[in-house]
Amino acid sequence: MIQKNVAFIGAGSMAEAIFAGLIKQKMVAAENIYVTNRSNLDRLNHLKETYGVQTSTNKEEILKMADVVILAMKPVGVKDSLEEIRSFSSENQLFLSVLAGITTEYISELLGHDAPVIRIMPNTSAAVGSSATMIAAGDGVTKHQLTIAEGLFKSVGMVKTVPEHDIDSLTAIAGSGPAYMYYLVEGMQQSLEELNLDQDLGEEVILQMMQGAIDLMKSTDKSPRELYQNVKSPGGTTEAGLNVLEDHDYQDIIIECIKGAAKRSRDITKELSTIPEKTLS
Ligand SMILES: NC(=O)C1=CN([C@@H]2O[C@H](COP(=O)(O)OP(=O)(O)OC[C@H]3O[C@@H](n4cnc5c(N)ncnc54)[C@H](O)[C@@H]3O)[C@@H](O)[C@H]2O)C=CC1
Numbered sequence: 467m468i469q470k471n472v473a474f475i476g477a478g479s480m481a482e483a484i485f486a487g488l489i490k491q492k493m494v495a496a497e498n499i500y501v502t503n504r505s506n507l508d509r510l511n512h513l514k515e516t517y518g519v520q521t522s523t524n525k526e527e528i529l530k531m532a533d534v535v536i537l538a539m540k541p542v543g544v545k546d547s548l549e550e551i552r553s554f555s556s557e558n559q560l561f562l563s564v565l566a567g568i569t570t571e572y573i574s575e576l577l578g579h580d581a582p583v584i585r586i587m588p589n590t591s592a593a594v595g596s597s598a599t600m601i602a603a604g605d606g607v608t609k610h611q612l613t614i615a616e617g618l619f620k621s622v623g624m625v626k627t628v629p630e631h632d633i634d635s636l637t638a639i640a641g642s643g644p645a646y647m648y649y650l651v652e653g654m655q656q657s658l659e660e661l662n663l664d665q666d667l668g669e670e671v672i673l674q675m676m677q678g679a680i681d682l683m684k685s686t687d688k689s690p691r692e693l694y695q696n697v698k699s700p701g702g703t704t705e706a707g708l709n710v711l712e713d714h715d716y717q718d719i720i721i722e723c724i725k726g727a728a729k730r731s732r733d734i735t736k737e738l739s740t741i742p743e744k745t746l747s
Pocket residue numbers: 475476477478479480481502503504505506538539540541543546547564565566587588589590641642
């Protein structure tokens with residue numbers, strides 16, 4: 467457990483997933499977690515009752531307690547939010563931003579001082595200790611500060627420290643990826659009705675099937691292609707299903723999906739930042 471106060475600016479699904487995970491894994495005590503949002507008091511009260519975290523709509527009150535500040539508002543709100551808190555923040559605080567498409571350089575510019583800024587791309591599986599979190603240090607971040615960020619996020623899943631220019635592309639997989647998995651599961655669930663199967667039974671089978679496929683991929687050197695070839699019998703059921711996927715260019719669609727998400731992350735940078743184009747590659 468680290469003896470640091472961690473403040474969340476933004477109290478949405480990502481902030482909740484992170485602090486739920488930090489508390490569950492006993493990395494940070496609930497009383498050391500401070501949470502604020504734009505103005506939704508009901509939401510703050512709900513989080514306080516559920517997790518025992520400290521909450522307030524008064525940003526100054528929250529900021530003055532913080533050793534580590536986690537920026538977890540929507541990217542579009544970052545400018546207003548940082549303008550609101552910059553006078554309460556200090557260079558002695560460590561800033562961790564989970565905002566898609568927002569560079570450390572831009573955050574430093576908005577803060578207007580030399581506080582260390584680290585860019586983080588986690589996912590909502592942090593709530594159950596299973597995030598795949600990407601971390602990139604901004605200019606001037608010390609090894610010790612990076613270790614603090616890595617330690618916090620290692621407690622809620624796997625961490626990879628990467629160059630900042632890779633974060634946009636990795637956001638598509640690490641950050642947005644869970645949504646594509648849930649979308650796939652939703653599609654399978656919808657098939658249950660058409661097949662006249664019991665919904666509860668079917669949903670349990672789908673999740674165990676996916677868990678098993680992940681366990682097998684993690685435990686073998688075989689490629690996904692070898693693994694699905696092993697499932698497929700000539701003239702069998704799997705082949706019939708794979709033919710449908712191929713007819714619809716399923717893998718091309720997945721590639722376009724990931725490229726589209728990565729492009730959006732880079733576009734957010736261009737839309738919201740004042741940073742010159744040459745630094746965006
Ligand atoms: N949801 C996800 O799976 C992931 C989200 N992220 C990033 O996390 C951030 C938050 O995403 P979500 O939690 O999904 O959004 P959300 O819409 O659920 O929550 C946004 C929160 O920010 C607060 N907020 C907005 N403006 C504010 C301001 N000026 N000052 C203080 N708080 C303010 C809102 O009140 C709300 O609590 C985004 O920047 C997103 O890119 C990153 C990885 C995964």
